[in-house]
Amino acid sequence: MEEKILVLDFGGQYNQLIARRVREQNVYAEIRAYHNITVSEIQAAGYRGIIFTGGPNSVYDAASPHFDPQILNLGIPVLGICYGDQLMAWMAGGTVSSAESSSEYGKTTLRCKPCALFRDVPETSICWMSHTDFVSHAPAGFAVVATTNKCPCAAMADESRKLYGVQFHPEVTHTEWGKQMLHNFLYDICGCRGLWRMENFAAESIAKYRQSLAGKKVLCALSGGVDSAVAAVLLHKAIGDNLTCVFVDHGLLRKDEGDWVESIFRGQFGMRLIRANVQERFLKKLEGVTEPERKRKIIGEEFIRVFEEEARKLGKVDVLVQGTIYPDVIESGAGSASTIKSHHNVGGLPEVMDFEQIVEPLRDLFKDEVRRVGLELGIPEALVFRQPFPGPGLAVRIIGQITFDKLEILRQADWIFRQELEKDPVRRVASQYFAVLTDTRSVGVMGDARTYGYTVALRCVTTDDFMTVDWTRIPFDVLERASSRITGEIPGINRVVYDITSKPPATVEWE
Ligand code: XMP
Numbered sequence: 001m002e003e004k005i006l007v008l009d010f011g012g013q014y015n016q017l018i019a020r021r022v023r024e025q026n027v028y029a030e031i032r033a034y035h036n037i038t039v040s041e042i043q044a045a046g047y048r049g050i051i052f053t054g055g056p057n058s059v060y061d062a063a064s065p066h067f068d069p070q071i072l073n074l075g076i077p078v079l080g081i082c083y084g085d086q087l088m089a090w091m092a093g094g095t096v097s098s099a100e101s102s103s104e105y106g107k108t109t110l111r112c113k114p115c116a117l118f119r120d121v122p123e124t125s126i127c128w129m130s131h132t133d134f135v136s137h138a139p140a141g142f143a144v145v146a147t148t149n150k151c152p153c154a155a156m157a158d159e160s161r162k163l164y165g166v167q168f169h170p171e172v173t174h175t176e177w178g179k180q181m182l183h184n185f186l187y188d189i190c191g192c193r194g195l196w197r198m199e200n201f202a203a204e205s206i207a208k209y210r211q212s213l214a215g216k217k218v219l220c221a222l223s224g225g226v227d228s229a230v231a232a233v234l235l236h237k238a239i240g241d242n243l244t245c246v247f248v249d250h251g252l253l254r255k256d257e258g259d260w261v262e263s264i265f266r267g268q269f270g271m272r273l274i275r276a277n278v279q280e281r282f283l284k285k286l287e288g289v290t291e292p293e294r295k296r297k298i299i300g301e302e303f304i305r306v307f308e309e310e311a312r313k314l315g316k317v318d319v320l321v322q323g324t325i326y327p328d329v330i331e332s333g334a335g336s337a338s339t340i341k342s343h344h345n346v347g348g349l350p351e352v353m354d355f356e357q358i359v360e361p362l363r364d365l366f367k368d369e370v371r372r373v374g375l376e377l378g379i380p381e382a383l384v385f386r387q388p389f390p391g392p393g394l395a396v397r398i399i400g401q402i403t404f405d406k407l408e409i410l411r412q413a414d415w416i417f418r419q420e421l422e423k424d425p426v427r428r429v430a431s432q433y434f435a436v437l438t439d440t441r442s443v444g445v446m447g448d449a450r451t452y453g454y455t456v457a458l459r460c461v462t463t464d465d466f467m468t469v470d471w472t473r474i475p476f477d478v479l480e481r482a483s484s485r486i487t488g489e490i491p492g493i494n495r496v497v498y499d500i501t502s503k504p505p506a507t508v509e510w511e
Contacts, residue, residue, distance in 0.1 A: 002195055004029065010034050010083050010087065025187075025194065029051075038068070049079065051080075052087060054169065059096050081165075082166075089139055092163075094142065095136045104131060104151065112125075117166075118145065154167045202237075205234055208238075209359070218244070219243075224261040230371075250279065251282055254394070262275055276309075278302075295392060295402070318356045387431065397509065399437065401439075413437070421433055429462050430461070430474075458499065471500050
């Protein structure tokens with residue numbers, strides 16, 4: 001990578017956002033946890049600039065993240081944000097203070113003075129603050145270049161050494177001129193030229209793999225999700241029929257989904273695709289199982305077994321392709337300290353399988369970048385912008401025991417709900433929506449007869465990251481149409497409810 005920026009992660013909530021904002025300006029950014037990289041590694045990697053992220057700590061806590069102050073002497077420009085700003089001030093001999101009365105949260109008026117970081121930024125503008133500690137005295141050699149009513153040093157700069165610190169968050173859209181400030185840092189201060197382009201990514205990757213995987217037998221597991229789809233199509237463009245994809249159809253997919261996946265990869269792209277139709281096998285394994293985590297475990301294990309069996313039939317395979325993306329890499333520990341919920345890894349492939357090489361073509365990309373590559377490769381929008389769907393599929397949307405009949409009922413209800421919702425403009429704010437088959441049965445009346453049927457719950461959430469979600473305010477008439485169609489068209493359902501719980505305290509899925 002010819003031109004890259006290091007985002008040194010001190011545990012801030014916006015660290016991934018910082019890297020994305022940098023990449024949006026066509027500069028490649030890499031996130032590394034502060035404890036996973038040394039000053040000499042930073043020097044050797046040839047970064048054009050370094051951004052210290054925010055973090056929840058105070059520099060004076062012994063246990064809080066610190067870094068080797070030599071980093072400021074490398075001659076590489078640094079931008080410290082929030083905690084990163086305080087840390088830089090503290091490392092360079094300034095003073096950081098803490099006072100509840102000085103804490104600022106939310107939109108704040110910023111007054112800046114001329115400096116390279118604020119080129120073309122108005123003297124007065126709005127920035128986004130979120131801090132208790134603050135830099136009370138800038139270190140020697142640093143000038144105060146911005147203030148707010150409460151913050152005597154909202155930004156500081158040692159222009160001769162290209163060291164900058166800001167107490168506010170330029171990466172957050174509420175900071176009106178944040179984009180300009182980052183642009184100034186990347187282009188004027190670090191001297192970047194903007195070489196990171198998604199248009200080139202697909203073409204360069206295809207050329208790279210065409211060469212490095214020539215003559216190799218390559219295998220890819222397709223789930224129907226965006227990441228594995230983009231990885232597979234990219235590899236197919238590089239090596240054609242030397243790539244075989246295995247699609248494990250466990251029968252827990254939504255209506256017509258298995259056929260849809262097959263039609264795209266086999267039909268549209270002409271890829272070698274093995275569809276393992278193992279619906280009955282999964283149902284048998286799940287017979288009588290009601291506990292959600294057991295369902296997940298059984299499905300995860302069986303998925304691997306099927307995949308292994310199919311792979312074995314192909315004889316020797318040299319390379320496995322995986323749809324790992326950058327947030328997976330960061331979350332699995334290479335970057336920050338947080339870990340993925342174990343249940344989100346279902347469908348991950350075994351390490352025990354014997355491959356010469358694992359190829360992860362999307363390892364450096366964020367989700368929105370993966371989508372852009374997908375569109376570039378000609379993958380249909382419906383797949384590229386597909387909402388998340390859990391690996392264990394409808395098994396975690398049927399409360400209690402899973403049977404073929406219940407799966408059919410749920411597929412139908414889910415399809416009706418999605419159809420009705422997609423007719424309404426509310427779909428634009430709906431991040432994920434689906435039906436759940438509860439195990440509650442209740443009394444109803446149809447014609448003159450008493451019924452005793454199942455209750456379907458509808459779920460629709462709005463979120464940016466799925467870590468926290470809000471329930472979507474769906475118009476009543478959409479709910480009404482979905483409810484009357486579900487009860488009218490599906491025998492066995494006589495009640496429909498809408499889930500109005502956010503996460504936390506609930507989760508998106510019911511199991
Ligand atoms: P929860 O239910 O944890 O879901 O709030 C957050 C997001 O993760 C998806 N999800 C899963 N994805 N395997 C997956 O691949 C799973 O077992 C799983 N469980 C939940 C969920 O659909 C939502 O988008």
